[in-house]
Amino acid sequence: MAALVVRWRGWSAVRRKVALFLAQSSGGIRCKSSIQYVSRPDLPKLAYQKVKGKSPGVVFLPGFASTMAGQKAEALQEFCRSLGHSYLRFDYTGCGTSESQWTECTLGTWKKDVLFVLDELVEGPQILVGSSLGGWLMLLAAIARPEKVAALVGIGTAVDHFVTAFKALPLEVKKEAEEKGEWTLATKYNEEGVYRISMDFIREAENHCILQGPIPVTCPVRLLHGLKDQDVPWHVSMQVAERVLSTDVDVILRKEGQHRLSEKEDIKLIVYTIDDLIDKLTTLV
Template sequence: MSSLEFLTRLPLPRLAYHRISAQNPGVVFLSGFQSSMNGEKALALEEYCRSAGRSFVRFDYTGSGSSDGNSKNCLLGDWKNDVLMVLDNLTTGPQILVGSSMGGWLMLLASLARPGKVAGLVGIATAADHFANAFEKLPPELRSEAKRMGQYRVPSKYSASGFYTIAYDFVKESEKHHVLQSTLAISCPVRLIHGMADDMVPWQISVKVAEQLASDDVDIILHKNGDHRMSQGDDLKLLVATVGDLMLRLTEKDLK
């Protein structure tokens, strides 16, 4: 396993990361909401990149995992800036961004902001525009309570406490980063993996993302029994194979 390091960026909190410096295009993994860089998908991709001689970065957003800061004070825009900071300071050359859930949304935002740095995208249960859309589906009385209290709870089997607490200001700020209302000026190859048993982000969201992308090189890969996390053995094999195929395609393209 690569060693833990920290990206210092005063006055902002330090970002914790693991990095392999090797051949490009490399891979940058973007985790989901309240997840860390030590999940099964990140580690499986690190192992693949090490064996393939490819660069790789996994990191924790501000206030998450081993990074400094308090996640309760963070907005989606802060985590988008974390991704851009990692791209600008911890990578050289073209990268494949692999984003899980919220990380899939952030990979789209990063690609729009740094098109010259992004060679390809692989989304896993891409949660584009998720927070405000999910909030609007809550019963009116819960939405009113969230506005009054400044936060609300969302039941989740993926949290040790059984729920996630989400700040109302976080939801409202996330609306500034919506991407599905118009064409996404992203021209690189994109692969969108989604489990059809996902009970948090419907697989139809990946179809919507594909429809909005300017790129013609877009594949949607539906895994019938896959859940939201897509972290089981077969899920990880699918992820690694998808990233490997995209890397091969990009390498062959560069050789032509």
């Protein structure tokens, strides 16, 4: 079983370079990279932004129905730029400025997006930073491309989430969703106030569930989760930590943290975590 360290709010030390970056960016994040598009045979174009730099690089994986334009994604881009390390953020198929409609996509669709990015758009080992559903996808990518993934950082990691949440519903609610062909899930993250998730999405996602047994991931893993997360329970990160085969695993719990962990102090902790991993991986080399 993986070694597990639980850390409460705070960090043991603030590196000088991190403090300098935070001071310089206090007036707001300024990202100058332009959006690029990559064509794929028989697949929709993907939109991405890339900063060239040293290895290990960092790749950001957004959450469900989210995009690369969020605060965390932008802050990490500026941090990696300040360190001289490569960084890539992108929109999944059907999300943001990438082609297609997200309602036509599956978890498998987005897994293919992540693998394409690792195979074609970046070079050398990468630290994958997955937010919410992106945390599920980062683990799937690490299983499929272990040689490409140097470390993982999960933020409110939503492994197996939609499948688990649907199975926990009352029988009558599940039956109604099956009859309609979609599950209406309340959310505060869009104007409509609901996600309309097709039953095809749920059924396809079952093929990618990984919490039933050992997770064959051996690289360093850091899992950040808010204790006040009302979308994905923090104990999901504990389950992931217990099941990954890696012996280098930390679970970092934020006492006041919400699901997205996008407040200034949350982003500061994410930056510290990535900086620590870069130092660790560079030292190992």
